[in-house]
Amino acid sequence: MFVLCVLQYKFLKHCYKHLPSPLAAESGIVKIKTIAARNSDILATLKENSSEVVQPFLMGCGTKEPKITQLCLAAIQRLMSHEVVSEAAAGNIINMLWQLMENGLEELKLLQTVLVLLTTNTVVHDQVLSKAIVLCFRLHFTKDNITNNTAAATVRQVVTVVFERMVAEDERFKDIVDQPPPVQGNTNRRSVSTLRPSAKDAYMLFQDLCQLVNADAPYWLVGMTEMTRTFGLELLESVLNDFPRVFLQHQEFSFLLKERVCPLVIKLFSPNIKFRQGNSSAASPAPVEKPYFPICMRLLRVVSVLIKHFYSLLVTECEIFLSLLVKFLDGEKPQWLRAVAVESVHRLCVQPHLLRSFCLSYDMKQHSTKVFRDIVNALGSFIQSLFIVLNTGNPAATNTSTGGSGAQGAAQGAAQGGLGAGGQGGSLTTQAAFEYRGTWIPLMTVSVQGSAKATYLEMLDKVEPPSIPEGYAMSVAFSALLDLVRGITSMIERALAKEEEEAVRREANPDQNTQLEPGAHLVWEEMVSACWCGLLAALSLLLDASTDETATESILKAELNVAALCGRLGLVTPRDAFITAICKASLPPHYALTVLSSNTANLNKAYSIQGQSVQIISSSSESHQQVVAVGQPLSVQPQGTVVLTAKNIQCMRTLLNLAHCHGVVLGTSWQLVLATLQHLVWILGLKPGVGGALKPGRAVEGPSTVLTTAVMTDLPVISNILSRLFESSQYLDDVSLHHLINALCSLSLEAVEMAYGNNKEPSLFAVAKLLETGLVNMDRIEILWRPLTGHLLEQVCQHPNARMREWGAEAVTSLIKAGLAYKHNPPLAQNQRLQLLLLNPLKELSNVLHADIRQKQLESVLQILQSQGDSLGPGWPLVLGVIGAIRNDQGESLIRTAFQCLQLVVTDFLPTMPCAGLQIVVDVAGSFGLQNQELNISLTSIGLLWNISDYFFQRGEAITQELEREEAALQKQAQEKGEPLNRPFHPAPPFDCLWLCLYAKLGQLCVDPRPAVRKSAGQTMFSTIAAHGTLLQQPTWHIVVWKVLFHLLDCVRKSSTTADKEKIESGGGNILIHHSRDTAEKQWAETWVLTLAGVARIFNTRRYLLQQLGDYFKAWEVLLDHIQSAALSKNSEVSLAALKSFQEILQIATPVKDSAMPNDALAAMGAPVLIDPLSAPGPGRPLLRSDSMLERLTSYNCAELQAPPPGEESALEDAALWWSAWNTWYRTGTDSTRPPSGGTGTDRPSFVPSQPFLTALVQIFPALYQHIKTGFSMEDLRKLGVILHGAVSIPISSDASPFILPSYTEAVLTSLQEAVLTALDVLQKAICVGPENLQVMYPAIFEQLLLFVEFSCKPPQYGKMETKHVANAKYNQIQLFTPAEWVALNYVPFAERSLEVVVDLYHKTACHKAVINEKVLQNIIKTLRMPLGLKYGCPSESTWKLAVSSLLKVLSTGLPVARQHASSRKFDTMWPELANAFKDFLFTKSTPPDNVSIQEFQKNEAIDVEVVQLISTEILPFAIFIPKDFVGQIMAMLNKGSIHSQSSSFTEAEVDVRMREEFSKVCFETLLQFSFSNKVSTPQEGYISRMALSVLLKRSQDVLRRYVDDERLSGRCPLPRQQVTEIIFVLKAISTLMDSLKKTQPENVDGTTWAQVIALYPTLVECITCSSSEVSSALKEAMGPFKDFMQPPVSRVPNGES
DSSP: OHHHHHHHHHHHHHHTTTSSOTHHHHHHHHHHHHHHHHOSOHHHHHHHTHHHHHHHHHHHHHTOOHHHHHHHHHHHHHHHHTTOOOHHHHHHHHHHHHHHHHTTOSHHHHHHHHHHHHHHOSOOOHHHHHHHHHHHHHHHTSSOHHHHHHHHHHHHHHHHHHHHHHHHHHHHTTTSOOOOOOOOOOOSTTOOTTSOHHHHHHHHHHHHHHHHHTTOOOSSSTTOOOOOHHHHHHHHHHHHHHOHHHHHHOHHHHHHIIIIIHHHHHHHHHHHHHOOTTOOOTTOSSOOOOOOHHHHHHHHHHHHHHHHHHTTTOHHHHHHHHHHHHHHTSTTSOHHHHHHHHHHHHHHHTOHHHHHHHIIIIITSTTSOOHHHHHHHHHHHHHHHHHHHHHHTOTTTOOOOHHHHHHHHHHHHHHHHHHHTTSOOTTOOOOOEEEETTEEEEOOOOSOTTOOOOSSTTOTTOOSOOOOOTTHHHHHHHHHHHHHHHHHHHHHHHHHHHHHHHHHHHHHOTTOOOOOOTTHHHHHHHHHHHHHHHHHHHHHHHHHHBOOHHHHHHHHHHHHHHHHHHHHHTOHHHHHHHHHHHHHHHSOTTOOOHHHHHHHHHHHTTOEETTEEOOOOOOOOOTTSOEEEEEOOOOSSOOOOEEEEHHHHHHHHHHHHHHHHHHHHHGGGHHHHHHHHHHHHHHHTEEEOGGGOEEEOOOSSSSOOEEOHHHHHHHHHHHHHHHHHHHGGGGSOHHHHHHHHHHHHHHHHHHHHHHTTOOSOOOOHHHHHHHHHHHHTGGGHHHHHHHHHHHIIIIITTOSSHHHHHHHHHHHHHHHHHHHHSOOSSOGGGOHHHHHHHHHHHHHGGGOOOHHHHHHHHHHHHHHHHHHGGGOGGGHHHHHHHHHOOOTTSOHHHHHHHHHHHHHIIIIIGGGSOTHHHHHHHHHHHHHHHOSSOHHHHHHHHHHHHHHHHHHHHTHHHHHHHHHHHHHHHHHHHHHHTOOOOOTTTTSOHHHHHHHHHHHHHHHHTTOSSHHHHHHHHHHHHHHHHHHGGGSOHHHHHHIIIIIIIHHHHHHHHHHHHOOOOBOOBSSTTOBOOGGGSBHHHHHHHHHHHHHHHHHHHHHHTHHHHHTSTTHHHHHHHHHHHHHHHHTOSOHHHHHHHHHHHHHHHOOOOOOOSSOOHHHHHHHHOSOOOOOOOOOOOSSSOOOOOOSHHHHHHHHHHHHHHSOOOHHHHHHHHHHHHHHHHHHHHHHHHHHHSOOOSOOTTSOOSOOOOHHHHHHHHHHHHHHHHHHGGGOOHHHHHHHHHHHHHHHHOOEETTTHHHHSOOTTSOOOOHHHHHHHHHHHHHHHHHHHSOGGGGGGHHHHHHHHHHHHHTTTSOOOOTTOOOEEGGGOOOOTTOTTSOOOEEEOOOHHHHHHHHHHHHHHHHHHTTOHHHHHTTHHHHHHHHHHHHHHHGGGSSSHHHHHHHHHHHHHHHHHHHHHHHHTGGGTTTTTHHHHHHHHHHHHHTOSSOOOTTOOHHHHHHHHHHHHHHHHHIIIIIGGGGGGSOHHHHHHHHHHHHHHHHOOOOTTOOHHHHHHHTOHHHHHHHHHHHHHHHSOTTOOSHHHHHHHHHHHHHHHHHHHHHHHHHHHHHHHHTTSOOOHHHHHHHHHHHHHHHHHHHHHHHSOGGGSOHHHHHHHHHHHHHHHHGGGOOOHHHHHHHHHHHGGGGGGGSOOSOOOOTTOO
């Protein structure tokens, strides 16, 4: 530096030798050298002496010599650059430069020097500085362009330097705290005393700049000659823009801003405000000043800076500026003005924090302009106006060159032609543009996203307004809108995110209390509220008009962001409005969608921009859109097809994006989104697949959807996004998820309503998506389960449309299966409530009546069982409830599926099931038994019940323990609630209750309408009770007996008695039914039989257990009552079975009390022991059979040992049981054998008991009698007799007789008759060995037997019924429909057997007192009189023969007894009976049948002879003990027999044989024997003998005489056969008499008798003339003996004298 200075000095000295003071340079050199030599810090010293150092150079400049001036200026610059110029020197330099400027020398060098001076140091201040600045300004306004421009640049730099110095000064003093200046109004413009030097300079400079722009004189820049506004505004703008802190930190500067700058700006804006385009016509009286582009544009730049940096200072002023700015956007303003205004607005729009401040300062203040809203609305209006203005064709509107419009036309043509022609112009690239109602506006790239790079605001060099290309303003406005949205949304989103972070941090550290900005939310909400209408109007219009995919994407993104932001801020109306707009854009134009229409109607009230009502734009022209799909609208009425464009699909994607990314904030607008998606999906023909995902599918009906290849490739993507959208629901919070579910449900409701009443394919979108949403939210399924499944169950699954229904069921079942399979935390096993919640809808499905739904439900149950059966736990009751919810109106296949489930449960899952579920399993199995659709299932289910019972048996202990634990818990709960424990069969133990439920269910099945089911159930039930009954506790048996067995018997009895008697033709299909089961009544009879037998068997096998119950006697009585009612049933099968049951319960030995061995007890039974016909015991432990009597007795004795009952009581109770049985037997017998009352013989009786029944009934008595014999009384015997008599009296129908009766020729007893005799036999044997007092019963037994004997001749009558003898019954099997005739039995064998019994019994009992007293013998004789009297008239020949032989046997026993008791006169009445019996028999009125052979007749005669012989041996010899009357009668009979014993029906050839000669002979002989006997004990006897002979002889005489007379008179005519026979007989009698007389002792014959005999001879001689050879031969025989009388006898002793 030093060397340079020296050299320059030398150069000066050399060059300017001619200078006035050449020594100046010289002295300068010396000075410099001295400084250098003396001082180490040369520069500092130089600076102190700079005035002297600089002086030579200043002088050089003063020469005005160009070279020297240049050299001097260079030297000065060098010194300045080394900062060795002092303040004084600087002043000198400036003065020198001023002179050069005024002389117009070295202008550029001057500017350079000034710049160096001011930039290198800070010594220039105040006036010097102002002079330097003025110098630069002056140079700016020279004629030379280069100088001008350089000066302008220098001015700018200098102004910057001045402010930079101030900033540096502030920086230096920032730590020193100034005394605050006294508060003053600061009215004096020059009051800057408080400012530091640099600040003061800056202040003065800025103040003067304002003065100059305002065209006022400057205060500080003295010497200014010229100044332009544009340059002034540029300088102001640069200062304001570059040094905002200066104005914000210093009050004085702030004051300048408020007092100077703002008024200035407002004043300069005035021409722009007043100007209206089109008002500038020459005719206007007061021409308005036109806006001037350069100033206007610069003013806007200044305003932008003011707003950007000083908004906080100039709130009011900014309000004015912004209002002006909004006004400049008016359509009436010039295009360029609108363009720069919109650029300015754009600048604001990229500053969201500024916008926020506007909102805070204006929009949120009560009486302030809504500036922020107005800006947004103005933008919207501006965009709208562009379409409208262009459309009006205003010439001022298009300010473009012809070429421009040509290009536009070409571009527009290309756009329309290219797409309109289906894109055939492949080489044409379409320009991005907006097209609306014929107006086409191209879209340009105006700035990078997020920055407001202006075009016209930067045109600082233009003086004339530029021409604005078409589309520029639109493009800027479009960018501004997008930037506005982006800025606001990102700012608020950031703030919200920060807030959330703070909240999280607060949660983590509650101690740290961070303060959030108060009211922040209010501001954000106000901002959105203020701007959304305008934004929506503008964006909707642009979206509609957009033809460019990128632009559309940007608009959609903006709408999406605003919608999401509104959602986050909870602003429902704007959120819904934006979503509605996107939805509308997604759908075809004018698409009728109720949700959107109603939403739009609500929103329209809110839209208005500066007084204009704005509609959400509906599409106008579709010419510029590419059609990608044609499909059918989703509506009730078919409406043709609708068209989807590429833009619709683009909007749809945005909608999906919105839902996917911002689902959390959608809230109620899910409804809009989903409704739209549903319609789009429908139009595109997407159908739901597995899991609810939508797949491309064909429409089922109508014109099928037409899709272009473009959209075809897109469909899988859309489908995928759709699925992802619902998958992402797992990230939504609970509230949002509920909104989503609610929206889907209401959509589904609409679809459901739409699907009513038509068979169109329904929209399944909502159902499918409900399913998808449910599936992905399994981790929190609880919160959405009820609304989700509730809707599906109530609305969808019950729908009449099958497809809709099917999907509802698919959704419900899939959700349930997924829910059960999901690994919940805690697991389902530990979360019973959740498990039951999940399973509940499965149960609810049972209420749906549609079979397809139930089928689906049951299939899913089957799958659940197969996959989760082991882990159902407490869910079992629900699952079983579903399986069991079968009804008969559901088809076979449903029931079959349900039954498969049940079978699976019973075979695989009983051990895993909680025991509480076992009862339900029983109920369910029972319900399958009761269903009537599928018989096989019913039968199989009964088999399952057997398996279940077996399971109970095997796992009894474990089940008991678990059930008791549960019972205890339930009991505790019930006690806490104060309620009684409510369960079936309480208070039986829980395990017993299980059995009781099983029995009860089987009991229900036992009364099923189907016979096969009843039969199977009955067998199973009784087998189960038999096999497993031992598990039951004793009190439970009480319930089994009363509630199960007797209840069942009651039901069966009731059903049987009311069953239909109609014939059933076939048993379903072509199965023929056997005639024994061809009515319901007969089928029920089988059931009754089974049931009664089963119950009886239980009473039999479990007698000792049941006897320990308190009311065994009562139960016994009830059982007997059932047996009785069954026995009296009109059905022979039932009645017979009842008796078998009766027999069974009686086949029990009475417990042995004393030393008697069981064998004796067995013997006492007198009947075989029935072995219990139980079916094989079921699986489980082997069944202990207690059938054998020995075992029973042993077990009973053991039981007694354990708990001995009081002996007498037990015996008494036992007796009571047997007497109860006897009463039952008696009632049954009485009722069943009572003959029908009333009616004639032709009426068919209602019911006649069958022979097997009666047989069984009678067969019961012997066994029963063993138990009651000790108390059996005469009355009981009488009762018995009535029943036995009734029983044998009952006829049988002719169609049954061949099976019961033997052929007529066989004399065989029926089993009934056998039984009756057996019963009486048992009785007589008992009486025989019994005590004396029993013997009074003998007569009664005789009486009964004798009644039976009568049947031989007089069959019993059954009521008034007409019966035929079996031999002549019209037995005809073919006449099935004619009433059967009734056939009386062949009673002969029975009567004969009875007679044999009588004889036998009498033989044993003749001497018994009772037999004698009760005149048994007389009764026997009386009874025998009938067959004896009938003789040949008897039905059977054997009868009278047996009667005779019996009489003979009885008399042989009885007569000695009678003689013995003659004195007691107990037999007096017997003798006449006997006489009559002899008389009736010997002189019978019946004639022998024609076909009787001679040998037969002779045999019969021999019987007669036997009787007479009995008289001669047993009666007449004992005449002394016999009543005389009787003897007289006997003699008369003998007398009669000796004469007239022929039958009138013999042929002549047989007469001689058939005259009963032998009989007559015996009679005569007997007569004679007793007539002529020497031993006549009484005169009376002799008299009787004589009388007899006399009568006999007289009668013979008369007959002979009459014959002789008749013979004589008859001439040649033969006499009547009868008379001939009679005479022959008389002749034979005479010969017999003669023989008798010969044999008799002569002294025994009376003289009178001889006389009478001899008197016969003449008459006999007269008969010789007879013509009959028969008479002749008889006569010979008669006359022969007379030869012995030819000589008188030797003895003279008279006969007959005593």
